[in-house]
Structure formats: C-alpha cells, structure tokens
Amino acid sequence: MTDLILIVPELVLVGAALALILIARHVERAPSAATWVVVAAVAAMGFGWAFSSEGSQIGFRGTIAGDGYAQFFKTLFAATLALAALLSVRHLDAERVPPAEYYALLLLASAGMMLAASAADLLILYLGLELMTLCSYVLVGITRDRAISNEAAVKYFLLGSFASALLLAGISLAYGVTGATGFAAIASAVSDRSLGQHPVLLVGVALVAVGLAFKIAAVPFHAWAPDAYQGAIAPVAAFLAAGSKAAGLAALGRVCLVAFAPEQRVWSDILVGLSALSMAIGSLIAVSQTNMKRLLAYSSIAHAGYALLGLISGTPEGAAATMTYAFIYAFMTLGAFGIVIGLGQRGENLVGYHGLARTAPWTAALMFLFLLSLTGIPPTAGFAAKFGVILSAVRAGYVVLAVLAVVCSVVSAFFYLRVAVLMYMTEPEGAAPGRLPAAVTTALAVAAVVTILGGIFPDTFAAWTVPP
Amino acid sequence: MTTYPILTATTFLPVVGAAAIFLFGNRLARWMALATTLTTLAVSAPLYLRFDKTSSALQFVETTAWIPSWNVVYGMGVDGISLPFIFLSAVLSVLCVGASWTAVQTRVREFYAALLVAETAMIGLFAATNLFLFYVFWELMIVPLFLLIGVWGGAGRIYAAVKFLLFTLAGSVLMLVGLIALLYATGTLDFRELARTRLGVAFQAWLFVAFLAAFAVKVPMFPVHTWLPDAHTEAPTAGSVILAGILLKMGAYGFLRISLPILPDAIQLFLRPMLALSAAAIVYGAYVTLAQTDVKRLIAYSSISHMGFVTLGIFTLNRSGLEGAILQMINHGIITGALFLCVGMIYERTHTREIADYGGLSQLAPIYSTFLAIFCLAAAGFPGLNSFIGEFLIISGAFSAWPWLGAVAVWGVALGTTYILWLYYRVVMGDAKSGLRGLRLDLNAREVATLAPLVLLALVIGLYPEYVLGFLRASVAQLLVTVAAAGEAAGRL
Numbered sequence: 028m029t030d031l032i033l034i035v036p037e038l039v040l041v042g043a044a045l046a047l048i049l050i051a052r053h054v055e056r057a058p059s060a061a062t063w064v065v066v067a068a069v070a071a072m073g074f075g076w077a078f079s080s081e082g083s084q085i086g087f088r089g090t091i092a093g094d095g096y097a098q099f100f101k102t103l104f105a106a107t108l109a110l111a112a113l114l115s116v117r118h119l120d121a122e123r124v125p126p127a128e129y130y131a132l133l134l135l136a137s138a139g140m141m142l143a144a145s146a147a148d149l150l151i152l153y154l155g156l157e158l159m160t161l162c163s164y165v166l167v168g169i170t171r172d173r174a175i176s177n178e179a180a181v182k183y184f185l186l187g188s189f190a191s192a193l194l195l196a197g198i199s200l201a202y203g204v205t206g207a208t209g210f211a212a213i214a215s216a217v218s219d220r221s222l223g224q225h226p227v228l229l230v231g232v233a234l235v236a237v238g239l240a241f242k243i244a245a246v247p248f249h250a251w252a253p254d255a256y257q258g259a260i261a262p263v264a265a266f267l268a269a270g271s272k273a274a275g276l277a278a279l280g281r282v283c284l285v286a287f288a289p290e291q292r293v294w295s296d297i298l299v300g301l302s303a304l305s306m307a308i309g310s311l312i313a314v315s316q317t318n319m320k321r322l323l324a325y326s327s328i329a330h331a332g333y334a335l336l337g338l339i340s341g342t343p344e345g346a347a348a349t350m351t352y353a354f355i356y357a358f359m360t361l362g363a364f365g366i367v368i369g370l371g372q373r374g375e376n377l378v379g380y381h382g383l384a385r386t387a388p389w390t391a392a393l394m395f396l397f398l399l400s401l402t403g404i405p406p407t408a409g410f411a412a413k414f415g416v417i418l419s420a421v422r423a424g425y426v427v428l429a430v431l432a433v434v435c436s437v438v439s440a441f442f443y444l445r446v447a448v449l450m451y452m453t454e455p456e457g458a459a460p461g462r463l464p465a466a467v468t469t470a471l472a473v474a475a476v477v478t479i480l481g482g483i484f485p486d487t488f489a490a491w492t493v494p495p
Numbered sequence: 496m497t498t499y500p501i502l503t504a505t506t507f508l509p510v511v512g513a514a515a516i517f518l519f520g521n522r523l524a525r526w527m528a529l530a531t532t533l534t535t536l537a538v539s540a541p542l543y544l545r546f547d548k549t550s551s552a553l554q555f556v557e558t559t560a561w562i563p564s565w566n567v568v569y570g571m572g573v574d575g576i577s578l579p580f581i582f583l584s585a586v587l588s589v590l591c592v593g594a595s596w597t598a599v600q601t602r603v604r605e606f607y608a609a610l611l612v613a614e615t616a617m618i619g620l621f622a623a624t625n626l627f628l629f630y631v632f633w634e635l636m637i638v639p640l641f642l643l644i645g646v647w648g649g650a651g652r653i654y655a656a657v658k659f660l661l662f663t664l665a666g667s668v669l670m671l672v673g674l675i676a677l678l679y680a681t682g683t684l685d686f687r688e689l690a691r692t693r694l695g696v697a698f699q700a701w702l703f704v705a706f707l708a709a710f711a712v713k714v715p716m717f718p719v720h721t722w723l724p725d726a727h728t729e730a731p732t733a734g735s736v737i738l739a740g741i742l743l744k745m746g747a748y749g750f751l752r753i754s755l756p757i758l759p760d761a762i763q764l765f766l767r768p769m770l771a772l773s774a775a776a777i778v779y780g781a782y783v784t785l786a787q788t789d790v791k792r793l794i795a796y797s798s799i800s801h802m803g804f805v806t807l808g809i810f811t812l813n814r815s816g817l818e819g820a821i822l823q824m825i826n827h828g829i830i831t832g833a834l835f836l837c838v839g840m841i842y843e844r845t846h847t848r849e850i851a852d853y854g855g856l857s858q859l860a861p862i863y864s865t866f867l868a869i870f871c872l873a874a875a876g877f878p879g880l881n882s883f884i885g886e887f888l889i890i891s892g893a894f895s896a897w898p899w900l901g902a903v904a905v906w907g908v909a910l911g912t913t914y915i916l917w918l919y920y921r922v923v924m925g926d927a928k929s930g931l932r933g934l935r936l937d938l939n940a941r942e943v944a945t946l947a948p949l950v951l952l953a954l955v956i957g958l959y960p961e962y963v964l965g966f967l968r969a970s971v972a973q974l975l976v977t978v979a980a981a982g983e984a985a986g987r988l
Contacts, residue, residue, distance in 0.1 A: 384605070385602070404634050414671075417671070418565065418675050421679050430672055433672055434668065440661065441657075444657070444660060445657075448653055448657065486561075486563060489563075489564050
C-alpha cells in the first residue's frame with residue numbers, strides 16, 4: 028500500500044483519463060474538458076508534493092523510485108499537461124476533434140512520461156515511454172480528415188516503433204550480460220563482475236542511448252520531428268516538444284547516471300556526438316524554414332543538443348543543469364507555440380507575422396520574449412539554462428563543444444530574430460488578428476512568468492533539481 | 496554614508512519608466528520618458544558629488560546574494576573609470592529624448608520604452624562589479640538597439656539591424672565561453688577578486704582572444720568594423736547617439752575593466768598586434784571617411800578612426816595614454832553624439848543626408864551653423880575644446896612608448912581635421928542650395944536646449960580637463976601598477 032504513494036500522480040491522471048472516456052458521449056465542448064484536465068494536473072502535482080516526504084524512496088520491489096528527481100519531472104509533466112490542455116481548446120473546436128478522447132490521450136501520455144521519470148528498472152522505463160509514445164502517435168493523427176496529419180502519424184509511428192525496438196534490444200542485451208533490469212542491480216553487476224569492457228554490454232548501452240535519442244529528437248534520430256510537428260495540430264506539437272523531450276531526457280539521465288554509471292566513457296562519447304550534431308544541424312536547417320511549426324521543430328532538435336551538454340559530464344551538477352534546461356525549455360517552447368496557436372491559421376506561417384507588433388502589440392511582445400529566451404539572451408530564463416549546461420560542459424573539459432554551442436546560438440539568433448524582424452520591422456498584411464482566447468492567454472501568462480523569473484533569478488528552480 | 500542604493504536606483508529607474516510607458520503612456524510617452532531620464536540624472540547626482548577622488552577603491556558598493564549555485568553575487572559599485580561613463584549615459588539619454596521629440600512619430604510608446612531599456616543596460620554595465628552582471632547588461636543592450644535601428648531607422652534599416660545583431664552577438668558569445676572558463680578556473684567572477692588571481696599565461700592568452708572577440712566588435716576595431724557604418728547610418732538619431740556615445744565605449748571599457756587588470760600577461764603578448772590594429776583603424780578609418788558623400792555615414796566612419804585613437808591610448812600602457820584614452824572616450828561620446836544630433840535635426844527638415852544637397856547653411860540657419868562649427872572644431876581637436884586634451888594625451892603617451900605610433904597618430908589627426916572641416920565647408924559655406932531655400936532650417940528652442948549641454952561639456956572639459964581627469968587619476972594609477980608588474984615579468988623572460 029505504501030508503494031502506491033509513489034505513483035499517486037500517475038494514478039490521478041489515469042483515473043481522470045478513464046473518467047473522461049466513461050462520460051465521453053456527454054463531453055461536447057472542449058473548455059469543460061480542458062478545465063477537467065487542468066484540475067487533474069494540478070491535483071496530481073499537489074498530491075505528489077504532499078506525499079513526497081512519506082513512504083520509501085523506492086518501491087514495487089525496487090522498480091519505481093519516488094525521489095526528488097522523479098518529483099521534479101512529474102511536476103514538469105503536470106505543468107506541460109495543464110498548459111497543453113489550455114492551448115488545445117481552440118483547435119479542438121475548430122477541427123471538430125472529440126474532446127474527451129483527445130484529452131484522455133493527453134492524460135495517459137503524461138502518465139506515461141511520469142512513469143518513465145520514476146522508473147528504476149529498464150522494463151518500467153520502457154513501459155512508461157511506450158505508453159507516452161503510443162498515445163502520441165494517435166494524438167499526431169487525431170485530425171482524421173487531414174491527409175498531412177495522417178502522413179505525419181504514420182511516419183512518426185514507423186520511426187518511433189523502430190526506435191522502441193532498438194531500445195528493447197538494448198535492454199535485452201544489458202539483461203543478458205548483467206542478469207538484471209533494475210538500475211542499481213545493473214550498476215553493481217557491472218562493477219562487481221567487472222563487465223565494463225564486455226562488448227555485448229557496450230552494444231546494449233549504445234542501443235539504449237539511440238532509442239532514447241529518438242524520444243528527444245537528437246540528430247541523427249530526429250527525422251520524425253519536423254514532419255510530426257507540422258502534421259499534428261499545434262498544441263500536440265507543443266506537447267511533444269516540451270513533454271516528450273523532457274521525458275526522454277529524464278530517462279536518459281537516470282539510465283546513464285545510475286544504471287550505466289560504470290560505462291560513462293561509452294555513453295559520454297555517444298552523447299557528445301548527439302549533442303554536437305543536434306545543435307549544429309538543428310540550427311542550420313532551421314534557418315531555411317518558412318513554416319512556424321517546422322521552424323520550432325528544428326529549434327527543438329537544436330535544444331535537445333543543448334540539453335545534452337549537461338548530461339555529458341556525468342556529474343550530479345551536470346544532470347541538474349540538464350534538468351533545469353528541460354524545465355525552462357518546456358515553458359519557453361510552450362510559450363512560443365502558444366503564440367502560434369493563439370494566432371490561428373496565420374500563426375503557422377512566417378508570413379502571418381508581418382507587422383504583428385502594430386496590430387497586436389502584446390502578442391508580439393510576448394513572442395519576442397519567448398524568442399529571446401530560445402536564443403539565450405539575458406535576462407531571460409533561456410540564458411540561465413544555457414549558461415548552466417555550458418558551464419557543466421566546460422567543467423567536464425569539453426571546451427570545443429562549448430564553443431560550438433555558442434556559435435550555434437548565434438546561428439539560431441538569425442532565425443528566431445527573423446520572426447522578430449517580421450513582427451516589428453515590416454508593415455502589417457491583412458486584418459488584425461482576433462483577441463487571444465482566455466485559455467491561451469492564461470497559458471501564455473504562466474509561460475512568460477517562468478521565462479522572466481527564471482532569467483532574473485536563475486536559482487529559482489535550483490532547490491528542486493535533484494539529480495538521480 | 497548613503498541610506499539607499501544609489502547605483503541600483505540609477506540603473507533600474509529607466510526600466511521602470513519603460514514599463515510604465517509601455518503600459519500607460521499612450522499620449523504622455525514623451526513626457527514620461529523625459530521625466531524618467533531627468534529623474535535618473537538627478538538620482539545619480541550624489542555619485543559625482545560624494546565620490547572620493549583620492550581613492551582607487553570601488554565606491555557606493557552594493558552586494559546582495561544572487562545566484563549561490565554559480566557563486567555569483569549581485570554587485571554594484573563605481574570607481575574613477577566607470578563613473579564618468581555613468582554620467583555620460585545619463586546625460587545622453589536625456590538628450591536622446593529631446594532629439595526624438597518630433598522626429599519619432601510612429602509607435603512612440605515602444606520607441607521610448609526601448610530607449611529607456613537601453614539606458615538601464617548602459618548604466619548597469621558601467622556599474623557592474625562582476626563579470627556575470629556585466630555580461631547580462633552587455634547582452635541586454637543589444638535588444639533595444641536592434642529594435643531602435645530596425646523599427647525606426649532609415650531605408651536599409653532591417654539589413655543594418657540584423658547585421659548589427661549578428662556581429663555583436665557573434666562577438667559576445669565568445670566572451671560567454673571566456674566568462675564560463677574563468678568561473679570554472681577561479682570560482683569567482685568578481686572583477687577585484689579576479690584581478691588578484693594570477694592566471695597561467697597560456698590560459699590568459701586564450702581568454703584574451705575570447706574577450707577580444709566581444710570587445711573588438713563593439714569598439715569597433717579594424718577589421719570587424721563593417722557593421723558600424725550601416726548601423727549608425729540607418730539608425731534614428733537617438734539610436735546613432737547611443738551607438739556612438741555609449742555602445743562603442745562599452746568595448747573599450749571592457750579592455751580597461753577586464754583585459755588589462757585580469758589578463759595583464761596576455762596584454763604583453765598581444766601588445767604589438769593590438770597597436771598595429773589601432774594604427775590601421777586610425778588611418779584607414781580617416782581615409783574612408785574622406786571619401787563619404789553621406790553626412791551620417793561620414794560621421795560613422797570618423798568614429799572608427801576616433802576609436803582607433805582610444806585603443807591606441809589604452810595599449811600604450813602608460814598613464815598619459817590611458818588617461819587620454821578614457822578622456823577621449825568621453826569626448827567622442829559628447830562630440831559624435833552632438834554631430835549625430837545635428838545631422839538628425841537638419842535631416843528632419845530637408846530629408847536628405849547627401850552632402851551634395853547642402854551648402855550655404857550659414858545664411859539660412861545661422862544658429863545651427865554655429866553649433867555645428869563648435870562641434871566640428873571639437874572633433875578636429877581644436878585647442879580649448881575637449882578633444883584637444885584627449886588627443887594630446889594619447890599622442891604624447893604614444894610617443895613615449897612607441898615613437899613611430901605617435902607619428903601615425905599625428906597623421907590621423909591631420910586627416911581628421913581635413914575630413915571634418917571639409918564637411919563643414921561643403922555643408923555650411925558657399926551659396927545656399929536652391930533646394931534648401933524656403934525651408935525653415937534653423938533650430939528651435941527645444942533643439943538649442945538639446946545641444947547646449949554638449950557645448951557646455953565640450954568647453955568645460957577643454958578648458959579644465961581636471962574635472963574628468965581628477966576622477967580617473969587614482970584608478971588609472973592602480974591599473975598601471977597591475978600592468979607594470981606584468982610588463983616587468985615579460986621583460987625578464
């Protein structure tokens with residue numbers, strides 16, 4: 028029974044999802060369902076914090092951890108869920124998506140993310156990630172009548188299941204060598220029986236890293252992201268960018284730092300490659316994008332690279348830097364997507380941003396804030412996050428990688444601030460955009476507060492970033 | 496001594512004003528901006544009045560815990576080197592508001608908000624006592640100027656704004672890596688503590704290069720100056736004034752605050768290339784200036800030459816050169832700021848910046864011509880005006896350190912006199928151009944009030960430079976002690 032306390036947030040979300048499915052027939056309007064999801068998310072977060080001091084740190088025979096690390100990511104996923112729910116309202120009504128099904132999937136995907144973050148066993152980790160990904164496939168293709176959406180869902184599904192297979196193969200190889208799937212057991216088996224150089228284990232580590240690299244859309248395992256983001260409705264893209272990436276990072280952090288701690292040399296090298304490629308290729312390809320969702324997709328690829336900078340060091344400080352990065356990135360990318368969503372159809376293409384500062388000064392100012400943060404210009408949270416991960420890379424001796432990171436952020440300034448150029452320095456085209464829906468405004472306000480607060484007081488979240 | 500944090504108040508008052516203007520100031524934006532900048536100047540007054548000129552220590556120090564996990568504190572304080580720049584920033588901000596009164600008619604609210612954010616960045620940068628805070632303000636400065644150039648600028652404004660942004664950002668991110676490396680190696684970012692730490696020479700050299708990338712772009716030093724003519728020319732008057740008056744000084748200030756005291760051994764290694772680049776900037780900048788046909792572009796290019804004098808003075812590493820360089824930074828802020836104001840005022844009436852379209856302004860606009868004469872003479876280094884003292888100190892510093900550089904500098908002065916007086920001749924003398932007749936060209940009372948303080952400053956510094964030099968003396972002496980120790984060490988090798 029005490030074990031259940033560890034998964035209270037997951038239970039709350041699953042319960043809410045089941046309840047929504049049961050009364051699906053009667054849920055016709057998106058706002059009421061969204062309110063329900065927000066309440067569930069807040070409840071999950073609240074219960075999680077309320078029970079965090081009780082019970083053991085690990086339960087279910089050592090397969091699920093309830094430590095600060097899990098707590099941190101669960102809070103992040105609950106916040107992502109709540110914001111994504113608010114951002115979805117407009118699209119669901121416009122695209123005639125059945126709200127109950129949509130929100131149930133969103134809830135279940137979030138529960139999967141939470142499970143992945145608290146997993147202390149490779150199989151539970153796989154279970155959590157699969158729950159998340161399976162729901163995500165459906166969410167990407169939820170606008171059944173749109174061909175582009177179907178295409179995106181199929182691409183995402185094919186590549187995603189391939190990645191899941193690789194992850195599973197890696198898990199089985201690791202099990203074959205060490206005879207364990209629990210993180211602590213794997214680590215102790217490796218060091219006790221000095222399996223560090225076992226070739227099969229090395230392949231297993233590499234396969235697990237590759238499988239997880241898919242989830243965070245790191246180059247060269249990023250190909251699904253631009254198509255999936257573009258084909259999905261914008262709130263789903265936002266949810267994937269913020270939540271799915273954080274879940275992947277959470278899993279990667281725990282697997283690398285706990286289970287494969289003795290193999291640091293191997294995964295460190297892999298992560299260095301992934302990080303460098305993601306930053307460089309994500310930033311460079313984003314330069315030529317004209318579709319806002321694709322632009323943000325490539326931006327999310329680049330940000331996966333920055334986030335990995337922290338993990339590379341393999342130190343608790345580095346992991347904490349990555350956690351902060353995932354947290355802040357979630358809010359700033361949800362903010363940027365929130366503007367795209369708030370502007371409706373015109374928000375999806377760069378053309379729609381012409382002269383926005385004149386027709387909608389507040390919307391433009393908020394977008395400018397999120398873009399500055401994504402670029403990493405102080406005093407926004409994006410700068411503090413970037414500073415943390417680069418500091419940890421320099422500490423670990425990866426100075427060249429740090430230089431590459433800052434050079435890429437100059438490249439990224441070009442495409443982020445091109446949107447600012449359009450908003451502020453060109454003449455408006457067409458009619459002024461309508462008022463932002465109240466739900467979207469609420470979500471944007473939360474994202475903006477975190478983006479500003481995290482920039483002016485970079486230590487705001489430091490107390491909660493407990494490394495695994 | 497003081498009951499409230501003067502530096503914090505001075506720094507953040509403008510941004511509070513900016514927020515108020517953005518929120519409420521539809522009709523009153525101009526007046527609110529004027530009130531904010533004047534209040535800021537008034538609030539900063541105790542700094543100059545109560546400053547102890549005999550001490551090289553930081554004064555009006557404020558320290559608060561900020562980011563414990565990176566060992567970064569919120570630290571504010573001024574010494575003799577930074578104080579004059581705070582004054583200059585506060586004064587120029589007031590004048591920028593005055594100069595934009597009628598020139599800016601679109602999106603007035605946003606314009607003044609951006610201007611005031613820039614003021615906060617400028618003052619904060621000079622008041623910061625640690626590298627992290629310095630960097631935050633350094634980057635914060637880019638954003639409002641990007642908007643000022645890109646939104647309210649001339650025809651090529653977008654190209655100029657993006658070029659400005661990418662150049663300055665490319666420079667400053669390398670500084671970020673240097674900053675992080677410093678933090679990692681020493682565990683602190685406090686300027687004074689860093690100056691006490693003696694880093695390895697090779698490490699210093701790497702850091703010098705990283706910081707040089709940021710500073711050289713801002714100064715701008717030859718050959719990374721190419722963003723400047725576009726940015727200065729396309730920016731609205733207030734933007735040009737801030738760019739020339741303060742932004743360029745940030746780079747030179749970086750050399751004084753970071754490179755010289757913290758990386759003294761690296762300075763010895765890079766001395767010759769730095770001096771050569773300075774000399775190149777002086778001469779090349781002056782020749783390119785001679786060839787300009789656009790008034791604003793001409794003044795922009797002249798800045799490259801003038802800033803070459805400043806970096807030359809800094810890297811002479813003697814008292815005369817350093818004091819001259821700092822004084823000349825102030826002077827350049829006053830004079831070039833004033834020249835951009837003059838160009839903006841006449842452009843508002845004629846809507847042309849081509850020198851060929853002007854002529855005979857002395858008949859049509861006698862008050863304007865008088866002001867322009869004073870500022871042109873000041874720019875040419877006329878005795879009795881401020882630039883003369885600065886250039887004289889720099890050149891005498893250069894002669895005593897590297898005689899051939901003194902010769903190059905004199906050559907630069909001669910060229911400088913040529914281009915500025917030739918400009919004056921073409922614009923003011925001769926017969927009035929037909930296109931100018933019938934326009935109300937002369938200045939009104941507001942514009943006179945905008946220019947008058949700068950005339951006053953030019954005269955006061957020209958006649959009694961001790962007003963500024965007195966502030967500098969103790970801090971420069973302290974700086975020289977550090978540099979001289981490194982010089983002896985290098986000499987022994």
